[in-house]
Amino acid sequence: MEGRLMDIESIQARFRAFAREREWEPFHSPKNIAMALTVEAGELLEHFQWMTEEASFDLDSEKKEQVAQEIADVQLYLCRIADLLKIDMAEAVDRKMVINEEKYPADLVRGSAKKYTEY
Template identity: 70%
Template sequence: MNTEKIQAKLRRFAQERDWEQFHSPKNISMALMVEAAELLEHFQWLTQEASSELDTEKLSAVADEIADVQIYLCRLADVLNIDIKDAVERKMKSNEAKYPADKVRGKAKKYTEYR
């Protein structure tokens, strides 16, 4: 996925509709949470097993919500001039330090519990 191309496309989309005036970081982050909640709604009340065995229609709806979440993440990063690739690489390095594989393998604790 080329996030720079996606961000440029989303930027043009907003500009063509004069929506940039609404795309403050606050508003975009709020919209992101709404979309994340809509994603979560598809899994609410499902068992672990059922959540892994979605029918075609449900899987398509979940894919749409994942796309909405990604769109808002890309738009937020663009508005704030954050390089997503760099941010992810920095965060992964941080996570590797917080969660060394030899200490956390097979465990689901927060990093502060491994000290």
């Protein structure tokens, strides 16, 4: 599967216009978008509830499309909250990866699922 790069700024502009056309700006506070994001993440999780680890890798086409829709909802809300708070998502991800690399040095955590506070 060949991936495409996402243009976050275009997604944000499109979502901004989408909200404006529907006069939803008053409802799109960072708090409300964060709450909506959690709901959508829960809906994503619901598709995997009670599945085995193996089954979670082998979704039929209908289930995979449903999961894709929930992933899109999560991504849209992430883009929206970053837009509202003027957070550069690419920069935030880069900074967080540096932090994660320091917290989880490969030579210490390889093959372990422990949290960084446990080693």
